[in-house]
Amino acid sequence: MTAEASTALLQMTGIVKTFPGVRALDGVDLTVRAGEVHCLLGQNGAGKSTLIKVLAGAHQPDEGEIRWQGEKTALSTPVAALRMGVATMYQELDLIPGLSVADNIFLGHERARWGFTKDRQARRQATALLKRLGHPEIPPDREVGDLSAAGQQLVSMARALAHDAKLIVMDEPTAALAADEVTNLFRVVADLTAEGVAVVYISHRLEEIREIGHRVTVLKDGRTVARDLGADTPTSELVALMSGKRVETVYPNREESTVDSSREILKVEKLGRDDEFADVNFTVHAGEILGIAGLVGAGRSEILETIFGARKADEGTVYVNGKKLKNGDVRSAVDAGVGLAPEERKSQALLMDMSVAQNVTLASMRSYSSFGFTDRAKELRDSRAKLEDLDLRPADPRRNVSTLSGGNQQKAVVARWLVHGCRVLLLDEPTRGVDVGARAELYRLIRELAADGVALVLVSSEMPEVLGLADRVLVLRDGRVIHEAPADELTEADVLDMVMEGSAA
Amino acid sequence: MSVAVPSQPDERLVKPRLWDRLVVRPEIGALLGALLVFVFFSVVTGEFLSPLGVANWLDDASTLGIMAVAVALLMIGGEFDLSAGVMTASTALVTAIFATQVGLNVWFALILSLVFALAVGALNGWLVMRTGLPSFIVTLGTFLALQGLNLGVTRLVTGTVQVSGMRSTDGYESAGMLFASTVNIGGTDFQVSILWWIVFAAVAAWVLVRTRFGNWTFAVGGSSLSSRAVGVPVVRTKIMLFMTTAFAAWIVGSINILRNASVQANQGIGLEFQYIIAAVIGGCLLTGGFGSAVGAAIGALIFGMARQGIVYAQWNSDWFMLFLGIMLLAAVLVNNTFRRRAERVRR
Numbered sequence: 063m064t065a066e067a068s069t070a071l072l073q074m075t076g077i078v079k080t081f082p083g084v085r086a087l088d089g090v091d092l093t094v095r096a097g098e099v100h101c102l103l104g105q106n107g108a109g110k111s112t113l114i115k116v117l118a119g120a121h122q123p124d125e126g127e128i129r130w131q132g133e134k135t136a137l138s139t140p141v142a143a144l145r146m147g148v149a150t151m152y153q154e155l156d157l158i159p160g161l162s163v164a165d166n167i168f169l170g171h172e173r174a175r176w177g178f179t180k181d182r183q184a185r186r187q188a189t190a191l192l193k194r195l196g197h198p199e200i201p202p203d204r205e206v207g208d209l210s211a212a213g214q215q216l217v218s219m220a221r222a223l224a225h226d227a228k229l230i231v232m233d234e235p236t237a238a239l240a241a242d243e244v245t246n247l248f249r250v251v252a253d254l255t256a257e258g259v260a261v262v263y264i265s266h267r268l269e270e271i272r273e274i275g276h277r278v279t280v281l282k283d284g285r286t287v288a289r290d291l292g293a294d295t296p297t298s299e300l301v302a303l304m305s306g307k308r309v310e311t312v313y314p315n316r317e318e319s320t321v322d323s324s325r326e327i328l329k330v331e332k333l334g335r336d337d338e339f340a341d342v343n344f345t346v347h348a349g350e351i352l353g354i355a356g357l358v359g360a361g362r363s364e365i366l367e368t369i370f371g372a373r374k375a376d377e378g379t380v381y382v383n384g385k386k387l388k389n390g391d392v393r394s395a396v397d398a399g400v401g402l403a404p405e406e407r408k409s410q411a412l413l414m415d416m417s418v419a420q421n422v423t424l425a426s427m428r429s430y431s432s433f434g435f436t437d438r439a440k441e442l443r444d445s446r447a448k449l450e451d452l453d454l455r456p457a458d459p460r461r462n463v464s465t466l467s468g469g470n471q472q473k474a475v476v477a478r479w480l481v482h483g484c485r486v487l488l489l490d491e492p493t494r495g496v497d498v499g500a501r502a503e504l505y506r507l508i509r510e511l512a513a514d515g516v517a518l519v520l521v522s523s524e525m526p527e528v529l530g531l532a533d534r535v536l537v538l539r540d541g542r543v544i545h546e547a548p549a550d551e552l553t554e555a556d557v558l559d560m561v562m563e564g565s566a567a
Numbered sequence: 568m569s570v571a572v573p574s575q576p577d578e579r580l581v582k583p584r585l586w587d588r589l590v591v592r593p594e595i596g597a598l599l600g601a602l603l604v605f606v607f608f609s610v611v612t613g614e615f616l617s618p619l620g621v622a623n624w625l626d627d628a629s630t631l632g633i634m635a636v637a638v639a640l641l642m643i644g645g646e647f648d649l650s651a652g653v654m655t656a657s658t659a660l661v662t663a664i665f666a667t668q669v670g671l672n673v674w675f676a677l678i679l680s681l682v683f684a685l686a687v688g689a690l691n692g693w694l695v696m697r698t699g700l701p702s703f704i705v706t707l708g709t710f711l712a713l714q715g716l717n718l719g720v721t722r723l724v725t726g727t728v729q730v731s732g733m734r735s736t737d738g739y740e741s742a743g744m745l746f747a748s749t750v751n752i753g754g755t756d757f758q759v760s761i762l763w764w765i766v767f768a769a770v771a772a773w774v775l776v777r778t779r780f781g782n783w784t785f786a787v788g789g790s791s792l793s794s795r796a797v798g799v800p801v802v803r804t805k806i807m808l809f810m811t812t813a814f815a816a817w818i819v820g821s822i823n824i825l826r827n828a829s830v831q832a833n834q835g836i837g838l839e840f841q842y843i844i845a846a847v848i849g850g851c852l853l854t855g856g857f858g859s860a861v862g863a864a865i866g867a868l869i870f871g872m873a874r875q876g877i878v879y880a881q882w883n884s885d886w887f888m889l890f891l892g893i894m895l896l897a898a899v900l901v902n903n904t905f906r907r908r909a910e911r912v913r914r
Contacts, residue, residue, distance in 0.1 A: 161786065
């Protein structure tokens with residue numbers, strides 16, 4: 063056993079976890095020492111969430127070894143992980159809003175005799191724990207649903223302490239907090255680590271990692287690409303590690319630009335929604351792909367949905383071919399030729415229990431029905447033609463859409479808008495949950511659509527995807543466009559730097 | 568940033584305003600509704616406030632209230648029981664058949680009936696947890712099955728669709744003392760069922776707030792996944808809740824059979840929705856994790872007052888359902904509005 067292993071609180075080696083079609087973790091190493099804040103860095107899809115779930119006992123790894131205080135162990139259930147001393151604070155805190163603070167803290171390991179809870183003792187201990195976190199003013203008998211996000215987070219942390227956690231995993235804990243609440247959280251984290259508790263800290267904000275982190279592990283494509291770096295590692299180095307060069311992504315060569323700058327198709331003016339995004343301006347020409355880069359929660363999907371009319375804009379206007387769209391009216395957007403392929407394909411776009419043909423013609427029912435009756439033959443004929451165009455396999459329009467793979471489901475959504483005759487296609491994370499081979503096909507399809515004169519807006523968390531496909535890129539942070547440039551003038555590191563640090567070049 | 572900031576109380580972490588806290592109580596809608604109905608019928612009719620009048624509407628509310636409280640617990644735990652109404656008839660039938668046809672002592676028949684009830688409750692819970700189907704569907708199944716059993720077995724045993732003749736059985740008097748006697752207060756007879764109702768609601772409220780089981784009930788209804796992750800016995804808790812509903816149905820069935828001395832095989836059908844309505848008026852959410860036993864008891868009180876009040880006002884009782892529908896919508900809207908307002912304040 064190495065010297066490091068003997069002092070490590072947690073040591074994970076060679077963790078592999080596969081899901082159907084995806085190798086989410088492909089050899090992850092992570093070593094955490096007692097009393098340190100260990101930061102976990104990586105782009106979306108790098109495997110951070112899967113790793114946390116393995117650590118919380120919610121997922122079982124297929125391969126690899128986990129040692130806890132030097133002993134080999136298996137985290138077989140969430141309760142087992144908790145009993146061992148690993149507590150996880152997910153972004154969506156899993157507290158019970160209808161129960162009091164004290165009841166939440168001791169839920170599952172109540173202080174009780176003969177089934178009766180020792181409420182006074184629980185309240186006292188809850189207060190003691192909250193005091194340890196620097197917040198004795200939170201009343202232990204208040205319902206958790208009555209607390210602010212920051213208050214709930216403290217309760218969640220107190221619960222971790224009540225389980226005598228030696229390791230607390232915090233998944234983007236500052237996402238829902240205001241600036242001074244973040245200061246508070248950092249003080250609490252510093253106090254905890256001073257007492258010997260280890261914290262695995264996940265955040266997209268590099269400045270936070272500098273402030274409280276001790277060591278950093280970087281994940282990329284399900285692998286550990288760098289471990290145990292100092293928190294003072296230069297940003298450029300971290301960003302380079304996170305982006306790296308992907309071997310498997312295949313973008314079609316950018317040949318002649320297909321942009322027809324004489325034909326302005328989509329124009330967005332001063333678009334804004336309170337608390338989501340503000341002052342968004344851009345135009346997209348025929349044959350152009352506009353990429354929007356930004357982190358999850360930066361307002362990307364919200365912008366697309368507002369253009370599409372699924373959300374009502376508080377300010378600003380959307381024009382298609384010079385004609386103003388009615389605010390908050392999907393019908394008006396669809397009639398003008400706007401199509402949206404949303405992020406959550408299965409719940410937001412497809413009717414999973416219906417056939418491919420029915421899904422494809424859904425937006426164009428008017429041209430497939432007369433007097434309320436649907437022309438099924440025409441529906442099948444047209445869908446089949448479109449499926450063949452898009453190389454959707456199997457090209458059987460009668461198949462249930464739920465039997466298709468992710469990539470082919472995405473093609474079905476695109477086919478729907480093509481059948482309808484769309485001029486503007488909004489793509490939100492088009493390759494999420496799509497495996498590598500199918501991605502390349504989707505990329506080619508997107509390029510072909512542009513060549514046909516469609517105006518496309520592409521939102522993606524994967525920087526290489528945006529940079530590899532788009533003609534022009536908007537960089538979005540906290541609901542504001544902070545940078546706009548032709549894609550070939552940007553590098554992945556530039557964009558990552560901007561979305562994480564907010565320092566527009 | 569200096570890590571050593573002195574910890575200061577942060578008043579934004581908690582919501583200090585008493586009014587906002589009162590107003591989000593689940594019972595608030597029911598309480599306002601009950602007051603409204605009470606004042607209304609007190610003014611428009613003379614008999615409503617007379618001792619006999621009060622005894623009548625309290626009695627009406629009591630058997631409904633016992634069930635509503637149990638159903639509320641189950642709904643807080645995130646489940647429904649559509650078999651609850653017909654269970655009140657099943658338990659009465661089991662008691663009556665064992666007492667009159669088999670000739671057992673009434674006390675013994677009551678115990679057998681209790682065992683039967685708890686078994687059905689456990690079956691409901693086990694099926695729901697085992698199959699993962701919505702309890703709405705599973706208990707709809709047991710509801711129909713029990714309805715068929717009630718009629719089929721009754722006709723098989725007695726040749727009719729009712730069981731009567733309880734008065735001549737052993738132990739009828741003494742068991743009646745427990746379930747069907749009256750208490751004379753100031754010259755008016757009050758049914759003992761009212762006492763059962765109050766005690767049941769009080770015990771349920773107390774269990775919800777003061778016991779581990781109560782915490783678990785809120786937890787499994789609020790989020791059974793997070794509950795399981797911290798070690799709450801989700802399956803056991805839910806099965807216990809179904810058994811509690813069945814137990815309540817046994818109490819109500821026993822009250823009915825010992826008071827009337829006979830029972831119709833088709834009794835109880837349609838009552839299951841009244842229980843759910845009373846629980847919802849009392850502040851339970853259909854999604855679970857939120858609600859109140861006292862609220863459900865008050866919801867049942869509104870039922871009783873309105874049903875008897877309409878009689879005293881000499882209106883046609885046809886109007887009762889209209890009244891009920893409006894009452895339900897109003898109470899839910901009040902609850903919803905207050906809660907939303909409170910959530911806005913919180914942000």
